[in-house]
Amino acid sequence: MLMLPPGAFHLGIKRQCPWKKIKDRSAFFNYYRPGDYQITGIITTANSIFRPYDFYSSPSSNILVLEGTTFWNILPFLFAVREINEKPTLLANVTLGYNIYENHFNARITSEALVDLLSVGQQHVPNYLCGKQNGLSVVLEGADSEISNQISTILDIYKIPQVSYRVVSQIPKETHQYPFFYRAVPNQEPPYLGIVKLLLHFRWTWIGLLAPDNESGERFMSTFSAVITKNGICIAFSNKMPIGVFYRRTDSDLVSNLSSTEVNVVVCQIDSQTVLTLGLTIQRVGVIKKSPVGKVWIATALQDLTVRILFRMFDLQFTHVYLSFLIQTNKGTQYNDFETILINNDQLSKAAFRCFSPRDTLSVKVWNRCIEREKRENLPQDVIERILSQDSYSIYNAIQVVTQSLHAAHLSRSNWRKTMGGHSLAAQRIQPWQLHPFLKNVQYYNIAMNGVYLDENGELAADFHIVNWLMFPNKSTAGVEVGRIERRDSPEIKVTVDENAIGWSSWFNQTMPFSRCTKSCHPGHVKLVKEGEPACCYGCAPCAGGTISTQE
Template sequence: MGLAEFVSITICQSKQPDRVDMKTPCKPGDFVIGGIVSQVFYLYDLLSLLEQPTHIVTHEPICNLHYSSVPKNYQHILALVFAVKEINENPNILPNISLGFHILNSYYSARMTYKATLSLLSKQQRFSPNFKCQNQNKLMAIVGGCLSGISANVATISAIYKTPQLTYGSFLPVQSTRMLFPFLYQMVPNEAQQHKGIVQLLQHFRWTWVGLFAVDDDKGNRFLQAIVPMLTQNGICYDFIVNIPKWSYMDEMLDRFLKNMDTYLIMFETKANVFFVYGEPPSFQVLRTLVFVIPLVNLPPLGKVWIITSHWDFASHSIQKIWDLQTFHGSISFTVHSNQPLGFQNFLQMLSPSWAQGDGFIQDFWEQAFNCSLQMANGQHQERRYCSGGEKLESLPGTLFEMEMTGHSYNVYNAVYAVAHALQAVYKSSSKGRKLGERQELFFQNVQPWQVHHFLRTMLFNNSAGALVCFDYNGELVTGFDVTNWIISPNGSLFRIKVGKLDPRAPLGKELSINNDQIVWHKVFNQVPPLSVCNDYCYPGYSRKKKEGEKFCCYDCTPCPEGMISKYKDMDTCVKCPEDEYPNSGQTQCIPKVPSYLTYKEDLGLLTIILSIIFSLTTTLVLGTFIKHNNTPIVKANNRTLTYILLISLLLCFLCSFLFIGQPGKVTCLLRQITFSIIFSVALSSVLAKTITVLLAFMATKPGSRMRKWIGKRLANSIVLFCSFIQACIGTLWLSTSPPFPDTDMHSLHGEIILECNEGSVAMFYGVLVYMGLLAIASFILAFLARKLPDSFNEAKFITFSLLVFCSVWLSFVSTYLSTKGKYMVAVEIFSILSSGAGLLGCIFSPKCYIIIFRPELNTREQLIGKKFKRT
């Protein structure tokens, strides 16, 4: 028994048609509506087949395909019989009309296929094509075949007679298929959908290095021409391409394998753990033969992931049933989405060799599947045991027979129902059919096969399994695919696990869905999803660098440059982090930068606060001491008002450091530099006025001096107001043109966002500093000149030291300020303010405070005047 390739659907005139008279002559010129067959078996009349013995007429002896058969394909026949049985028993479909069928075999041979096709166009049991004969059943449609080449051969002839042909396997995808074969309907969606699904499957598991197997014929070449560019466009490379020989005699295949050993050794040497195989059922038998030879030539077991298309089925020839299939354990395939019709398994359980004497297939199937003989030895030597007939189909391994309906059988089942519904639609749409009433048979005798096409194209129905069946514009079944994981146990048991689905009608990018946890992998992978790449992944923190002279899937891994990251495996380039983020130490992800500013909570900020408070309290104590002793000579000397102004300005200087601590805001940024510069200008103006007062007072003591009229509070106050007014004007101009504002610096410090005050105009900022420097320098020069004046008037010596400290601090401030960033820059300015203010406070007022507090006896006019005269 070979493959049951072709089925012709016929219309019988009643539930129990008369016997065909084999002697009825044919008359030349009569037209026969043809189906396609390959010869051998004619089964007709469903009720006869199921309820009573039916005679099977054969023209030639039953032939085995190369002395072996594929028992599993017998289910295709049973699916046909089951479908016809359901339809004929259903009063809602074709009432009072029976479907009959002829089943023929192609033997994988074009010659036998053409002959079988012509046989359908002849009178029963007589090969006379293109003749209309008496007692000839009405041929309405053809179901078949399983292989694309056979289907094309059938379609070449059946298209002439416009007979609908429904292929339940694959069909050769050629351009203008619909134009060449307008009456062809495919129960399997277009192959291009599977190819896209397989590419998505490879991308899902990140398999970029695969091996390709393709049958060595035109269809395999077409497949390679389509899939190779598709893989390349999606970032996938193939390591090798192996052409699978077409099915031949066993000795020829073994001979070819041994001659081409080097070609097949690449399967064992490759880094690819995924093999994508394209072919039809005979190709799988060839591949099994190659795998079977592997241990014979001392090669290790082959542990790979096999990805196969819907054309494949794990079926064994009778001679292969004891061969180990563990190599293909864990394979993944795309199978046409199918449901299990109710009652099919019960139908199979009724099957036995005595089920129908007219079934010419069952004897060969039974003997091949159970390795026994249904006929007694009759005294002759019998190599095989005798079949009892009570053997159970469920005891057979899945490679020989499955109790659940396979994908191809499900396609046959749907094909029969499609024809039945189309015929039903033809009848209902005809006004003649409505008028004939009981004369249905006469109506169907006048129906021609070409009339069925319109209804097949527009047909839409739910089969008994609840699945929707319809064809698209190209005559292809509208359906999706199931992603099936094949589990093969050591004892040959076969299990299918649905682990996902491929829905071509789903939104773009969501066509494929897979449950990884349900997949069972080959045992060599220890239930871990395998890697299939040219080289190890480039892990996060690295990017890929192409290897010269090799395919783009082969690459080296280079660390990401500084400031860039790669957060996924196998990234082509590293990427920069956003401005507010920075790379972690491994350069695998971006971390948000931490806002950086001088806060009250950190040690540096706390230290500045403590110093500011200490200096402020000290200044307050000094001011309080001077106010308490305001009538003493040492306080009255050199203008009490200037002393008070200087102390108050120094107190404010110490307090203004608080404006620099904390998160910069709009108000604080506006007040920081302006407040600091004006207050310090007042302090320096007071020092300058004190110095000038000392000089004028000494000069006024000389006889005949005209300087007496300049001595007084008016001059000192004028100096303070004038010098401070100039700084205030500079600050006002600064605020009106380019005022300071809150800003962020993303780049100066690694991992930090500096929250700072942008000074707006750098020129204005340095302008106020320069002006304060001029005041300090002027005061220092005058104080230096007056340092040797008599002690009773000499405050200049202390002013000289204080301004020396002041100038040193601010000169060092400039270089330090420019070399620091962030909160440290702010801290430098605060310490400069505090230290320069502390220098003025300490150098000018500490000697006076010492005399006032610890040596009050020196704080008298006599002491001051006495010193003066002693010195003079």
Template sequence: MQKREFAIKMLLLLLPLLPNLVSQVQSVKCTTNNPVHVQYEWHETGDLVIGAMVSHLYYIVPELFFKKHPSQVVIDTPLVVTKFYQHILALVFAIDEINENPRMLPNVSLGFHIYDSYYDSKITYQNTLDLIFKSHHFVPNYRCGIQKNVIGIIGGLSSDTSWCMANILGLFKIPQISYGSFEPAINDGTKIPSFYRMVPNEDLQYRGIILLLLHFGWKWVGLITPANEAGERFLQTIEKLFFQNGICSAFTERVEFNLNYKSNKLEMIDKRVLFSTLTSYKANAVLVYGESRFIIWLSNILSLMEFTQLLFPREKSHEGKVWITTAQIDFILDSLQKIIDINIRMYHGAISFAIHFKEIHSFKDFLQSIRPHWTDTDGFIKDFWEDAFSCSLSNATLSTNMCTGEEMLESLLAPYFEMSMTGHSYNIYNAVYALAHALNSKHLGRTIHKGREAMEKISPQYVEPWQLHSFLQRISFNNSAGDEIALNENGELAVGLDITNLVTFPNRSYIRVKVGRLDPQAPPGKELTINEDRIKWHRAFTQFCCYDCDPCPEGMISNEKDMETCVSCPADQYPNNDQDLCIPKIPNFLSFDETLAIVSTSSALLFSLITILVLGIFIKHRNTAIVKANNRSLTYVLLISLLLCFLSSLLFIGKPNKVTCLLRQNAFGIVFSVALSSILAKTILVVLAFMATKPGTNIRKWVGKELAYSIVFSSSIVQVGICVLWLATSPPFPDVDMHSVMGEIIFLCNEGSVLIFYCVLGYMGFQATVSFTVAFVARKLPDTFNEAKFITFSMLVFCSVWLSFIPTYLSTRGKYMVAVEIFSIFASGAGLLACIFAPKCYIIVVRPDLNKREQLAQRKV
């Protein structure tokens, strides 16, 4: 455990320290007089030459900025994907077999020229041109020096590399056979007829993915793809198929996985994004699409997650996830990950689509014979050997030992090299034989055409690459492993895919176990076969399941487990807490037996009794000075209006019906409007009474009961008109709301026209504003019993209550909305009653000595 923790910590510590790998290399100008020496190539001469473009090495390059001249700094020593050295050896092995076979291409030797793409499009273009034209000098469209006689080129591993090569080779009609590209866009028979590939169409893999997920019942799947054109094409296709088959994507991550230097620090783009995604989602099945090098990047992320799990045990980790990978991906680690001790065991139990392959007789013996000095022309073996065995072939240092040259390839772990032929190596082997059989078919056809029985030597000078297309398009042969190799009309290998299970071991190695087969020739429904007994799942599985069910959306239920869809409850029912049963909704209205209704009813009766008591006091003392001075008639009208306001609140209690719905808002609006009209009339009369005392004025004749009644009537009739219009056009009516509150049916009065309802409130607000303005102006007039100052304060209370009412009313539902309006009626009515009448009742009841005409005369200012 301590060793593993130390290794993971080293991963985090070494990443920012990698700039010591960077060295300065002078750029080389390529001219015909100054030949370019390519270090990483392997060239063996022959009568005819087969070219190849492999992906074995890659560089970490510095980030370029436009503020200064592009940097010439590169890493002098590339990172080596040691496992892919087998691709090179597979090609050499196949050519050696053909040269030693007297029945294949008699009297003709095959040579080869192998370049590396470095996973870089610019270098791929250059090296493709080198394969065609360069011997000692590079002159496009000219063959200078030794004739190479390239009759076909094998490559590349990825669709990007294959596409770059096809752009050039298609112009010269040179056969190109890709050994790893699945992308359909590359294979366009009308656009690039010289392109062939030793893999099936990618549509087969899409179909296989769906069949695999449905077989295991995995319908909650995460998707991880590279952020490029191929990744987008994959997502567009697979997500459509997911939808058609009832499979959901838990998350979709498009990631950049290139390594770049930035400010002398090695950065893995988007590592935090993917880390957060993998630890946040419940989906345990994760489908990974991309090329093999993506696994290098993903391994770093998973190692970081594992380290986080050690530090924070409660954090979710990647354990328990099933990794599903496409056939383009091989489980590899590079030389850098070997140094920092990345372990492949995190992929234990992974299910992979794999290129079909069989063991080739004597290939393992061939690998066992490989030694670092077995040939002088292999430009790849030095870096491979030193990285694979952590030694030096040239000089030892403090960190490395000298290589003995007797190290054995079979001692290497599977992530770095396999002794069994991999799927990509198998494709290269078959591609070499396809070119050889095409040459053989051309030679036999020429011999038969001449009518000669003896085998004739092929003349290299008469062999043109374009002549092989007619033979490759109908190629069909059995290889040494017994597999039939045949291309269909699209230049694709007519073969299925294997399903493999990755089984890892404590020593950081693994084996790939074939657990199934995807056969496009099988009858419908039987294309996929899986032997579940051979599958070794991740050790974190106790009860295997690759997805967690999400709860149904609010308002829906599922009465069975693992259902794909949820169902809605009837309108009058709602789901229980477990969302597996619908239960009746509870009625919601302010019934008389509820505490809130009892308090409201008691308050209405209490305020009504207080109002009646005040009215009785004023009637009993109607002939006293204070009652006469404040206009008895308007006082009675105001008190009766307040009484009706308090009683109108009772219409809001109980289950709404047609009568209460028609009356509640209209009655409330009219009686409050009458009350406000009375207050306005009282205020205006105070102002006119003061103005009438001035000499020479004619206003005295206007002061009287007729004016007061006119003000009350004219001001109230407007509100009455609004309410009549409301009842005539869109009256309120009983209604139910089944959706606003979960589990409840709200019985309410639908206001009919919301606009008119707010017009009623708005007109009350207008009345209150006018009354407040007039009262505020008259509050300091010299009158002993001037009530304008009390009206001013009462209007402040009234306006505050109803301004607060509107947002509160709109934010509540059901019986609490009704309670808000009842409270507003009580608060505003009680405010008017207390502010206007409390001081007068105090004088009438407690200080009757001040309620005299003599006191009025003495206290006038």
């Protein structure tokens, strides 16, 4: 029995709740197109500074967006869904929609997006349907491993499929831990042994390593280090880059390592989240040394859009050489005027959506809703090809894979075209958990992609182009193919390189740079291992009497 103190119902006292909702001033956008089935996207494109909780003011998620390409990852949803809805043979009598959230590489915002997704209506309360269905079918995401695991933890409760359109990991995801996680694309990092063969081709045996300070970076450091040391390549230095915050303080060790002229090659794992840190660090090295210090950067999975943002933000034209690896595909895109394409992309996206801020509710977060306009101009296919980079085509292909799964699920039900008991087709809706048997065959839908095949473990795999990124005086960029890493139909990894196609920077006098701890011993000399030094840092001594050296 609830006991109230005397006078609690005194008519002269008026009680009011002192809590007041403070609406965030930051722009958290949710892009939406209605449909019978909804594909939800959790996109991670914008680097931001978050104000920490201080417990002296009401909690807020006000942020400062530093650099982002949000619209670049929204348009693939718009193009793919429009194309699918115009093909009645795929999803007959039903429509496909999308529901996209930007999480700013932040775990807190990711959780808020998932709670908003699982809630119906304006109230931020999951697990209540209130007579309305949101049509959720799958969640597409391209997050790093930590946030991707967080998404899996929440979605697994509801058995909602999670499809990744960006996989950068040499270690397969544990299916017993995350049984509802699916890959729609092959691993976007080449085999580490292929990178080793590239290094040995140029005789670069004294290198630096650079990776994000997160789980993915830690895994890269440990795994790749073991592979290269086993093949006679030595690590001069290894550093981790901070992520998720603005790079206010320069890492003195990293600046010192990058200032060295003896280590001319750095193998790095970077993405759109750490590209700003890398650019600022390179810039800082030039300021401290009073002149740029050139390097050959070999990025394990540098996205084409990311490198163009790097070149757009920093002047790296004549000092550095950038090599990366892209999956072989017919969809490669080159931009003669990236700045114009970026502006057109932004204008097209803003014109395609009608955004508004909903009324205040007792929810944790108020998202700005952007609904796709029904009437809009259809773009020519060549314009779409120019807008979509290879990064965006990963999203585009993932949506196609999900659609094939939905199509297969409908075909498997003999009575899906019929109404039951006078009910509409909505009663026959495919539930998210019913898609799992079909998404498990996702690789067979995607096998038709150019260059994609199944490896010896039955996983999606692909061959890679080795790409040299060039920037021109007018700020335009181009990725030039200079080699390939191939392993299809072969037990060994094959690496081919066209040295003459690489644009060596003026810092290296347009010639291939040297990156070894010790120069080769001259004829008549033998290597001497130095105690306490890496194997690559050997000495040279004359051969003993009566002996000769047979190789360099």
